[in-house]
Amino acid sequence: MRVERIRRVLENLERMGLEQMVVTDAVSILYLTDIWVDAGERLVALYLNRSGKHCLFVNHMFTLPQDPGIEVVRFSDTDPYIGMLGARVDSGKVLGVDKNMPSRFLLPLMDQGSGAGFVNGSLAVDEARGIKDQAEQEAMGRVSAINDQAMEQFRGLLKEGVTERQVAGQMKEIYQSLGADDLSFPPSVCFGANGAVGHYRCGDVALKPGDCVLMDVGCRKDHYCADMTRTFFFGKVEKEEHRRVYELVLAANRAAEAMIRPGVRFCDIDRAARSIIEEAGYGSCFTHRLGHFIGMEVHDYGDVSSANQACAQAGQIFSIEPGIYLEGEMGVRIEDLVLVTEDGCRLLNSYSKELEIL
């Protein structure tokens, strides 16, 4: 059990007026207990109560550490496990449930009246996870340093005629050779016009001079995720507009990063980057939010967007990733991970962002 992390969750629950909560997200359970149970379609649930009577529900078929450090209730597929979970809940009080709790567990929990009401309680966990403690900051630094080294090797794979899929296909091995455990998400390797296709991964397109190469890549180590995007020019800059687009995106990236410190609103960080792109007439080509929180998941709760009026706090880690996408032509995105410090911020990626022609 991670006592300090659970203490922060309980504090958050108190602020939300909740006495109790059921956490079902495997990553959040790992964060709070150090126990990883990949239960697939089966239930795994961490019941938290401000009284301190916490309890972990795990199917018999999953192995737990010798000393799990928390009371454990075991069940099998044929046991009435929703009833067993309900029996622990204080049915006279509102129950906070995990935002990811699937309806197949939530609806029967409601039907059996296990709670005076049901609300999404995940903010209590998400806000705790949003502020990384010392160990987490170090893990995020380590995995981002691997991503920097890997990007250098990925750049070396960009030769005329190589396909996106061939480049992407070598990444996992490169990451592992650098000490990472795995990819943190399927890499995006986009040549030319594919750089403008939202959520494109890779295909059989071959690299040719004049292509922009957008690589959005990340690895995972010790349960923490890296995420970085760099855009290169291959052979030449095809059009002057492409150079201007690159410099705009870089300026937007730097403007946002320059203003990050505790107390600055996320919508204002988004605005700083977006206004540069808008004023140059490319506002409609920047089709997404500026960034997302990251940690044990590539997309942790929280984002840097026009809709988020919250203020940055020390210990938060998120991406800053402005982009301009010219449909049918090319796309540029430049993405770093940023750690908010007491008096500013620190970039977790140090890979060069200057325009580079390979």
Added chain:
Amino acid sequence: MRVERIRRVLENLERMGLEQMVVTDAVSILYLTDIWVDAGERLVALYLNRSGKHCLFVNHMFTLPQDPGIEVVRFSDTDPYIGMLGARVDSGKVLGVDKNMPSRFLLPLMDQGSGAGFVNGSLAVDEARGIKDQAEQEAMGRVSAINDQAMEQFRGLLKEGVTERQVAGQMKEIYQSLGADDLSFPPSVCFGANGAVGHYRCGDVALKPGDCVLMDVGCRKDHYCADMTRTFFFGKVEKEEHRRVYELVLAANRAAEAMIRPGVRFCDIDRAARSIIEEAGYGSCFTHRLGHFIGMEVHDYGDVSSANQACAQAGQIFSIEPGIYLEGEMGVRIEDLVLVTEDGCRLLNSYSKELEIL
């Protein structure tokens, strides 16, 4: 839109007394529309109504085919998309919701009163998905044939001193060289005592004579999943008991497969295998259900277990995977995929199951 598949879902909804349903599972949406949207934490929803006024809700950021073949409602992160979804729902009638619908979408849908009640409606989709049509049966046959070929190559990797991780690490590439798209799940390669550890994947243990080698592996092709387990002896059979255990598991596997035909209860199939193992005194060493349904997901809805009193139907595909696990010593599991035919069943795997000493 897959008209015939949707027709079957609507028929199932009618039998369940439901007029309407919201499907949020990306795989089920792919099954019903041929459209794949990997929306991550964002909402993607297929609203089905027996009147035929179906509608797909997709965030602007995801690319759709030119002609999606269904009415599409687009929204952005800052739109009130739960409200937009609710506006389509007939609030005077009960709404079936996807079993996987996360509480962060379900609770606000309930709070805004989008439905006279809310029930898990997934059985309507799951039962349709449980009976594979011709195209699906062929896809499952193709991917299982690749798994057979791959097993032969995996077997060739088993040399003294090789580690589980080294063997597992080569599997994805072997699968892809045989035409598969990807792994269908992280492979399990278990040497010796690791074969008895539930849900073990692989580690740095080196292969030595006398080890049992349990490999539970599968690939994915054209959205369909293979899954097969074979257990080999390396160098020698260490103890006579190990041979007996192998033969028992094989007998259990064959006994179950021999009785599969439409109309046979799943609990009776489970019983046929389990009783052979129990009667030999190893009942407590067979710690899981006999099998699971499989298709677009490795674990589709439905299983072959003592709790399932339903009867097999033609077109269903599931695994038959009895096992005996001797803790601290070894484990044997033999798993095939089986297609129920009009008058019996057909094994999708043809890789030999005879005891083999490598």
